[in-house]
Amino acid sequence: VQLQASGGGLVQAGGSLRLSCEASGRTFSAGGMGWFRQAPGKEREFVGAISMSDGRTYYADSVKGRFTISRDNAKSTEYLQMNSLKPEDTAVYYCTAGNTAVRLALAQWVEYWGKGTLVTVSS
Numbered sequence: 001v002q003l004q005a006s007g008g009g010l011v012q013a014g015g016s017l018r019l020s021c022e023a024s025g026r027t028f029s030a031g032g033m034g035w036f037r038q039a040p041g042k043e044r045e046f047v048g049a050i051s052m053s054d055g056r057t058y059y060a061d062s063v064k065g066r067f068t069i070s071r072d073n074a075k076s077t078e079y080l081q082m083n084s085l086k087p088e089d090t091a092v093y094y095c096t097a098g099n100t101a102v103r104l105a106l107a108q109w110v111e112y113w114g115k116g117t118l119v120t121v122s123s
Contacts, residue, residue, distance in 0.1 A: 003114030021095035032101025
């Protein structure tokens, strides 16, 4: 199983960015996909997750109302739309996947990790 994330980059505070993550090797149409992030010097933290079957979403309080996760099962892809970005959103963002979306909120329950993509928000 491979999770390929893309879309990271540099953006000014208040701007927007969209990350994508494509899964290959198996389908997660009955499971979940999500995102974690890790800022310099900090622990990895949950950002959000989506049930690939019914589209139900889960978000960390720090991003609720600003970030939106969506999915395209036909492409085995999830998206993370990030709006109103803040400097504290600067981090490496990791795509995750597993059999159940809600379990993706805890790192120890994540079954698959992708390589990260760097998001830098300048002030």
